Amino acid sequence: MNLIPWKNKQRQPDSEPSSLATFRDDMDRLFETFIREPFGSIDWSFGSGRGWMPPVDVAETEHEVTVRAEVPGVSPEDLDVTVSGQQLILSGEKKETAQKEGEDFYHTETRYGSFRRSIPLPEAVDPQKVQAEYANGVLTIHLEKTPATAPKRITVQVKP
Numbered sequence: 001m002n003l004i005p006w007k008n009k010q011r012q013p014d015s016e017p018s019s020l021a022t023f024r025d026d027m028d029r030l031f032e033t034f035i036r037e038p039f040g041s042i043d044w045s046f047g048s049g050r051g052w053m054p055p056v057d058v059a060e061t062e063h064e065v066t067v068r069a070e071v072p073g074v075s076p077e078d079l080d081v082t083v084s085g086q087q088l089i090l091s092g093e094k095k096e097t098a099q100k101e102g103e104d105f106y107h108t109e110t111r112y113g114s115f116r117r118s119i120p121l122p123e124a125v126d127p128q129k130v131q132a133e134y135a136n137g138v139l140t141i142h143l144e145k146t147p148a149t150a151p152k153r154i155t156v157q158v159k160p
Helices: 019-036
Strands: 056-060 064-070 079-084 087-094 113-120 125-135 138-145
Touching: 056 113, 064 087, 079 125, 079 138, 087 138
Parallel strands: none
Antiparallel strands: 056 064, 064 138, 079 087, 087 113, 125 138
């Protein structure tokens, strides 16, 4: 979904994009991301194109909620995991590596910078029983549900 038809987006190859064209591209990207993933992560970094948000998977079993976040290139020391109420807050920073002298990049998609992601949890969890593991660029967080929130099957009695 584009705000402006594609044919009107043509630019001269040697011209510098205007701030209005950059804003239009950012808005198109925002709408396209929202259409693809309505409740997923949206990159709100307008203009700079430098921000990033790690993708997450949230799974639930009878006894725990598991959250997996892809954070390649982020050191475990630069990650912060917090549980506040029914929210899991992930924050951290992917630091830029030193560029080699004399290199001109033709194209680069690597993003660096800080991120903060708040993930609503489907059930109440015990903040004292949270474990976080980091392996191969993936952060896995196990959140044990409180006993009161564990599902209980109710037997339906038949009266004569």
